[in-house]
Amino acid sequence: MEPGKKLELPLALRIALAAAFLALLVLASFKLAPVFARLLGRPEEVGRFVASYGPIGALVYIVLQVVQVVVFVIPGEIVQVAGGYVFGTWVGALLSVAGILAGTAVAFFAARVLGYGLVQALVSPKKLQQFEFLIGDPKAEIVLFVLFLVPGIPKDCLVYISGLTPVRPLRFFFISMIARLPGIWGAAYIGAHLQQRDFLPVWILSGIALVLFIAGVLLRDRLIDRLHRLRRGGTDTPDGPRA
Numbered sequence: 001m002e003p004g005k006k007l008e009l010p011l012a013l014r015i016a017l018a019a020a021f022l023a024l025l026v027l028a029s030f031k032l033a034p035v036f037a038r039l040l041g042r043p044e045e046v047g048r049f050v051a052s053y054g055p056i057g058a059l060v061y062i063v064l065q066v067v068q069v070v071v072f073v074i075p076g077e078i079v080q081v082a083g084g085y086v087f088g089t090w091v092g093a094l095l096s097v098a099g100i101l102a103g104t105a106v107a108f109f110a111a112r113v114l115g116y117g118l119v120q121a122l123v124s125p126k127k128l129q130q131f132e133f134l135i136g137d138p139k140a141e142i143v144l145f146v147l148f149l150v151p152g153i154p155k156d157c158l159v160y161i162s163g164l165t166p167v168r169p170l171r172f173f174f175i176s177m178i179a180r181l182p183g184i185w186g187a188a189y190i191g192a193h194l195q196q197r198d199f200l201p202v203w204i205l206s207g208i209a210l211v212l213f214i215a216g217v218l219l220r221d222r223l224i225d226r227l228h229r230l231r232r233g234g235t236d237t238p239d240g241p242r243a
Helices: 011-039 043-051 054-070 076-087 089-114 116-122 125-134 141-149 155-162 169-195 199-231
Strands: none
Touching: 011 089, 011 116, 043 054, 043 076, 043 169, 054 076, 054 089, 054 155, 076 089, 076 169, 089 116, 089 155, 089 169, 116 155, 125 141, 125 155, 125 199, 141 155, 141 169, 141 199, 155 169, 169 199
């Protein structure tokens, strides 16, 4: 399959697959919402939940991380902090990477195979309009790296949008994961030190993360607009609607 080109399925089959994917997301949201509500915000609960599965506890944590990426309304940072709390900084970060990468692959290929209609159903019109300039950009890799690196950018919904870009899958997985590594490691570090009751590093790193997050949220619209202008050579002409 050519970069950025979705698999050409018959329209009826594509609609049926998109409906099935959306139904699974809704079902997963309803079924797993109570689980995440109980676990998130209390890393020790994640530890008990994972430990209850014995030798496959690490695999269960990876599945939780996959679900968090695909059902992207769940805050990812909390899951990553819980991973560090349960498994320690390095193992927790590694397991988070595995889960985020697997979830990213699911979301990316779902968008690439099922097309714009699926992304339109999942992503809010405002976010889709913000990032739509990437869809036809043959050199989207650099912009995507910056967007995945900056705190405050909605990264998991951006994965779905990235499936519509011309970027090659392996290149996208590489650049997005490299950009996300500092945040993943930092969250796992915070979780590990919470478990050790070593609160000074937690407060320091959390403070830095909070400042960066607030700056990212406050500046993200300006940054996205600037990246848009750069990709369009400085012009302000709006993109036309997608088919």
